[in-house]
Amino acid sequence: MKERKGGSKRLFHFLVIxxxxxxxxxxxxxxxxxxxxxxxxxxxxxxxxILQIEEYxxxxxxxxxxxxxxxxxENKAVKELGLRHPLPGEIVFLP
Amino acid sequence: MRIKDKKWIRIRIYITGICFxxxxxxxxxxxxxxxxxxxxxxxxLAKEGYTGKFTLASQRGTIFDRNGKxxxxxxxxxxxxxxxxxxxxxxxxxILIARALDIDKRYVVKKxxxxxxxxxxxxxxxxxxxxxxxxxxxxGINFTKESRRYYPCMETGAHVIGFxxxxxxxxxxxxxxxxxxxxxxxxxxxxxxxxxxRPLLFDGPGREEEGPFDLIxxxxxxxxxxxxxxxxxxxxxxxxxxxxxxxxxxxTGEILAMAVVPEFNPNIFWRFRPFEWRNRAVxxxxxxxxxxxxxxxxxxxxxxxxxxxxxxNCEKGEYPIGNFIIHDSRPFGMLRVSEIIKFSxxxxxxxxxxxxxxxxxxxxxxxxGFGERxxxxxxxxxxxxLRSIKATSLLGKNTLYFGQGISVSPLQLAVAFGAIANxxxxxxxxxxxxxxxxxxxxxxFYPLVRRDVISSETARKVRGILEGVVRKGGTAPKAAIKGxxxxxxxxxxxxxxxxxxxYSDEKFVAFFGGFVxxxxxxxxxxxxxxxxxxxxxxxxxxxxxxxxxGSWTLxxxxxxxxxxxxxxxxxxxxxxxxxxxRGLWAGKQSFSCPVEREEESxxxxxxxxxxxxxxxxxGVRDVLRKTRQLGLKxxxxxxxxxxxxxxxxxxxxxxxxxxxVTLRPPG
Numbered sequence: 001m002k003e004r005k006g007g008s009k010r011l012f013h014f015l016v017i018x019x020x021x022x023x024x025x026x027x028x029x030x031x032x033x034x035x036x037x038x039x040x041x042x043x044x045x046x047x048x049x050i051l052q053i054e055e056y057x058x059x060x061x062x063x064x065x066x067x068x069x070x071x072x073x074e075n076k077a078v079k080e081l082g083l084r085h086p087l088p089g090e091i092v093f094l095p
Numbered sequence: 096m097r098i099k100d101k102k103w104i105r106i107r108i109y110i111t112g113i114c115f116x117x118x119x120x121x122x123x124x125x126x127x128x129x130x131x132x133x134x135x136x137x138x139x140l141a142k143e144g145y146t147g148k149f150t151l152a153s154q155r156g157t158i159f160d161r162n163g164k165x166x167x168x169x170x171x172x173x174x175x176x177x178x179x180x181x182x183x184x185x186x187x188x189x190i191l192i193a194r195a196l197d198i199d200k201r202y203v204v205k206k207x208x209x210x211x212x213x214x215x216x217x218x219x220x221x222x223x224x225x226x227x228x229x230x231x232x233x234x235g236i237n238f239t240k241e242s243r244r245y246y247p248c249m250e251t252g253a254h255v256i257g258f259x260x261x262x263x264x265x266x267x268x269x270x271x272x273x274x275x276x277x278x279x280x281x282x283x284x285x286x287x288x289x290x291x292x293r294p295l296l297f298d299g300p301g302r303e304e305e306g307p308f309d310l311i312x313x314x315x316x317x318x319x320x321x322x323x324x325x326x327x328x329x330x331x332x333x334x335x336x337x338x339x340x341x342x343x344x345x346x347t348g349e350i351l352a353m354a355v356v357p358e359f360n361p362n363i364f365w366r367f368r369p370f371e372w373r374n375r376a377v378x379x380x381x382x383x384x385x386x387x388x389x390x391x392x393x394x395x396x397x398x399x400x401x402x403x404x405x406x407x408n409c410e411k412g413e414y415p416i417g418n419f420i421i422h423d424s425r426p427f428g429m430l431r432v433s434e435i436i437k438f439s440x441x442x443x444x445x446x447x448x449x450x451x452x453x454x455x456x457x458x459x460x461x462x463x464g465f466g467e468r469x470x471x472x473x474x475x476x477x478x479x480x481l482r483s484i485k486a487t488s489l490l491g492k493n494t495l496y497f498g499q500g501i502s503v504s505p506l507q508l509a510v511a512f513g514a515i516a517n518x519x520x521x522x523x524x525x526x527x528x529x530x531x532x533x534x535x536x537x538x539x540f541y542p543l544v545r546r547d548v549i550s551s552e553t554a555r556k557v558r559g560i561l562e563g564v565v566r567k568g569g570t571a572p573k574a575a576i577k578g579x580x581x582x583x584x585x586x587x588x589x590x591x592x593x594x595x596x597x598y599s600d601e602k603f604v605a606f607f608g609g610f611v612x613x614x615x616x617x618x619x620x621x622x623x624x625x626x627x628x629x630x631x632x633x634x635x636x637x638x639x640x641x642x643x644x645g646s647w648t649l650x651x652x653x654x655x656x657x658x659x660x661x662x663x664x665x666x667x668x669x670x671x672x673x674x675x676x677r678g679l680w681a682g683k684q685s686f687s688c689p690v691e692r693e694e695e696s697x698x699x700x701x702x703x704x705x706x707x708x709x710x711x712x713x714g715v716r717d718v719l720r721k722t723r724q725l726g727l728k729x730x731x732x733x734x735x736x737x738x739x740x741x742x743x744x745x746x747x748x749x750x751x752x753x754x755x756v757t758l759r760p761p762g
Binding site for chain 2: 041066
C-alpha cells in the first residue's frame, strides 16, 4: 500500500515538472516571438535610417563638391579674401 | 455502487468520448478545408494583408575626375503628382498649388482636369516647395521620390560630361556614350508589415548588388577650369564666335582638359540652345592652316628629302602655281627649313612639299590620323576631310602643304601634335580611365599606341625646329612660358565663304598647337578660335591661351622648369625684376632659365637612345629616376641640383654603366 502511495507521488512530481517545463517552453516561445517582433521593428527602423543617412551623405557630398568647385573657390579667394594667383616669378621650385 | 449506476457511468464516458471524437473530426475537417482545399487562396489573401512592395528610386552612377572629385552625381528629390479624379475642389486646389510651387495657375488647372488617372504636377522640386505643398494636405495630391542629376562644377567640363534627361537617360557627352553603365535600375523591395501597417521586414537586393557603375575620367577638373577660363577670356577679347582648348598627355593620350566656348550649365541645360551643347573639339572640323606645316616638316624629314639646314628660295613672297599666285605674309628670300617653319612661309612649305611629293605627304597625313576618327569613344566624333590625291587639282595639291583643302577636328590636330611630342607614336586619345562599382574596378582603359608615324629621331628634330616658332622673331612668341622651352606651330586658316564659294577675307580660324617642355613633353595643348575679330592670327589670339593654360598646368602637375647653370650670372629674358631681387626665382645667381636653344642645337640633344643623358639641372629624384630607367649605377655627390656628371652627356651607354653626378644647392 505504502509502495503504491510512493509511486503515485513520483508520478505526480514527474507530471508537475513536465507541466512546468511545458509552461517554460511555452513562455520562452512567446517571449522569443515577442523579442523577434521587437527586433524586426528596430531592424526596419535602422534600415530606414541607413537609407536616409546614405541619402543625406550623398547630399553632403554634392554640397562639398559644389563648395570645392574651382569657380566657387576662386571667387571666395579673390573676392572675399583678396588673394590672387602667384606670378611666374613668385613660384619657388624646391629641389 | 449498483450495477445500474456503473453502466450509466460507462455510457456517459462513451458519450463524452464520442463528443470529443466528433469535435476532433470537425476540427480536422475544417483544418483540411482551410489548409488543403482553400490553402493557397487563403494564404495569398493573408499575404496581401501583411506584405507589400517598396521601391527605391533608380540612381545614376557618379562621374569622377582623375583625382576622384565628383563631376556628376545623383541625389533623391521629391516629385509631385496627382490623381485628378480624387481632387474635389479643382479650382481652389490649382490656386493653392500654383502659389506653393510658383507656377502658372492655368497650367495646374489643365493638369487637374486631365482625363488620365495619373499626371505629374511638377517633377524634382526643392525641399522648400515640397514642404509648402505638404502643408496644404490636399487629397489626390501625392509625392514620390526620384533621382536628380547634379553637376557641381557647372560649366567646367560640361561639353565632355554632357547631361542626362529627367528620366535619367544620358542625352549628351559621356552621359550618353556610357549610359548603359551609368544607368541604374529601380530597386523593388518586398515588405512585411503588421496589422497597423508598420513595416516589419524589407527583403530584396541592396543598392550594392544592383547599383550602377561609376566612371573615372582622365579629366582634371582644375586644369579644365583653367582652360575654360583662359579660353573664355580669349574668346571675349578677340570677339570670336567659339573656341576650343584641349590639354593632353602625349605619352598616354589621356585628355586632361577639353574646354569649349560657348559654354552651358548642364544643371539647367534646357535653358541653352542645342548648338551650345556641342563639343566642338570632336564634332567640328576646320581647315588647319599653317599648323599642317609641322606635319609636312615631319614627313619630309622622315623621308630624308630635307634637313633642318636645307635652304629654299621663297621667291620674295610671290610664287605662281598655274594661273594663281601664292603669297607670303612677307617677301622672304632664301630661307632654311627651320626658318620656313619659324616664319611660317607658305611658299617655303610648297617648296618642301614639292620635294616630298603630294602622294607621300598624303600618306603621312593619313598616318598622323587625319581623315579618320581618333577612337576617343565620344558621341558625334567626325573624321574630317582628306581628299584623295587623284581628286585634287594642281593648286589643291600645293595649297595642301600649308593646310588648305583639308579639314580636321581640333582633337585630331592635338593627337597629331601628340605624336610628334611622343617620339612619333600616335596614341589613341581617351576620356574614361576606368569603370568601377562598389566592389572595385570593373574595367580599366589603358594607353594604346595606334601606330608609329615617324621615328623618334625625326620627332626630336621636328620638336627642335618647332621651338623656333615660339622664339623671338617666330610667329608665336606669345606662347612662351617662362622657365620652359615650348615647341609649337601657329595656324591662321581662312574660312570658306559659302555665298561667294571662295575663301573669305574676313573670317578666319586661329590655331596654336604645341607641347611643353619641348625636350620631354609633359603636355600637349591645342587652342582654336573660330572667327576672331581684329588681328585674327593664331600667334596673336590663340598663343596667349597656350601660355596661360600651359604655365598653370605645368605648375599644377609639378613639372619643374628646366634649370641650367648660368655662366654669365644673367637670368633669362622676361623674368621679373621683383622676383630676381627677392631671389625667389630659383635662378637668382648661379641658375637661370634656359636661354632658348639656337636652331643649330637641334642635333645636339643628348637624350638620344643609347647615349648618356644630360642630367644637369635635375634634382636627386629625377637623376635617380632617369638613371634607373637606363639601368645605370649612379654615385651621388652633394645635394641640390646636378651641375656635373661623369661620363659627360652623349657618351655611349654600352661602355659606361657607372655614373657620378655632383649636385650643388641652387644659389
